[in-house]
Amino acid sequence: MEKCQGCEYFKDGECGSSSCTFIEKGNEANKIKYVIGIMSGKGGVGKSSVTAMMANVLKNNNYKVGILDGDITGPSIAKMFGVRGPARNVEGGIQPVITENGISIMSMNLLLPNETDPVIWRGPIVSGVIKQFWNDVIWGELDYLLVDFPPGTGDVALTAMQSLPLNGVVMVASPQNLVHMIVKKGIKMAEGMKIPIIGLIENMSYVQPPGLDKPYYLFGEGKTEEVANELGLNFLGRIPIEREFVDLMDSGEIYKYKHSAFEKLIEHLLDIIKVSIY
Numbered sequence: 618m619e620k621c622q623g624c625e626y627f628k629d630g631e632c633g634s635s636s637c638t639f640i641e642k643g644n645e646a647n648k649i650k651y652v653i654g655i656m657s658g659k660g661g662v663g664k665s666s667v668t669a670m671m672a673n674v675l676k677n678n679n680y681k682v683g684i685l686d687g688d689i690t691g692p693s694i695a696k697m698f699g700v701r702g703p704a705r706n707v708e709g710g711i712q713p714v715i716t717e718n719g720i721s722i723m724s725m726n727l728l729l730p731n732e733t734d735p736v737i738w739r740g741p742i743v744s745g746v747i748k749q750f751w752n753d754v755i756w757g758e759l760d761y762l763l764v765d766f767p768p769g770t771g772d773v774a775l776t777a778m779q780s781l782p783l784n785g786v787v788m789v790a791s792p793q794n795l796v797h798m799i800v801k802k803g804i805k806m807a808e809g810m811k812i813p814i815i816g817l818i819e820n821m822s823y824v825q826p827p828g829l830d831k832p833y834y835l836f837g838e839g840k841t842e843e844v845a846n847e848l849g850l851n852f853l854g855r856i857p858i859e860r861e862f863v864d865l866m867d868s869g870e871i872y873k874y875k876h877s878a879f880e881k882l883i884e885h886l887l888d889i890i891k892v893s894i895y
């Protein structure tokens with residue numbers, strides 16, 4: 618109920634929000650301080666990459682971090698961190714797999730016999746798995762559980778928003794104009810569900826060619842900051858396209874990736890989380 622303080626629907630110690638009533642209880646072994654969703658209105662803008670980078674920086678700042686890979690049909694988190702299943706079933710639930718740098722992960726790929734097996738399921742079953750990742754996984758004590766959202770604003774994203782006790786969402790955009798129209802849909806969806814928007818991040822903003830001091834804006838200068846200002850939201854920063862990032866992702870060593878832009882961004886993010894939500 619602590620997180621309800623200040624919510625317009627919280628009156629006389631009771632929650633009066635219709636969306637909150639769908640929230641699942643979660644595994645009783647879990648003590649998670651903040652649940653943060655990482656969302657985009659559209660696939661492929663780097664939602665999973667931003668989730669992984671955020672997790673790394675939080676971990677480097679000594680927070681206990683977990684990642685719930687809510688992208689059930691296109692999971693990539695386990696591969697980025699080079700972890701393999703099967704996740705173990707123990708008394709009380711399923712144990713997440715721990716990465717080289719100590720991040721707890723649950724992803725559909727950790728439950729499949731073969732990581733290249735496709736998940737060909739209809740929406741309600743996929744939505745059920747997201748709830749299971751919350752109810753059946755023994756996350757234990759965490760400061761931050763980051764939820765890599767399913768792409769788009771459809772059925773599965775809606776279930777994730779309704780059933781997880783999200784403290785806020787971070788919206789990921791890329792510089793193209795089309796993405797901005799779509800990211801606004803994601804923002805409106807979160808607002809409609811009364812979930813605070815922590816801010817917008819622009820991924821794949823620019824390339825910094827070696828030997829040049831100016832960044833090169835491959836997709837044109839992004840307008841995410843403008844969109845954030847227009848909507849009265851926080852702009853969290855820009856992440857460049859980096860070859861090193863791709864190489865580390867492909868080799869399953871994303872935990873080795875460091876970028877100063879991301880350190881600043883996460884400081885900003887932590888401040889915003891403390892100030893605007895709690």
Ligand SMILES: Nc1ncnc2c1ncn2[C@@H]1O[C@H](COP(=O)(O)OP(=O)(O)OP(=O)(O)O)[C@@H](O)[C@H]1O
Binds near residue numbers: 863
């Ligand atoms: N900043 C970056 N620098 C270099 N490559 C990047 C960057 N961000 C993302 N990528 C690459 O872009 C591709 C898509 O990224 P990612 O899987 O994170 O997107 P997504 O939005 O989660 O996609 P989906 O919606 O399919 O889950 C990946 O191959 C990733 O390596």
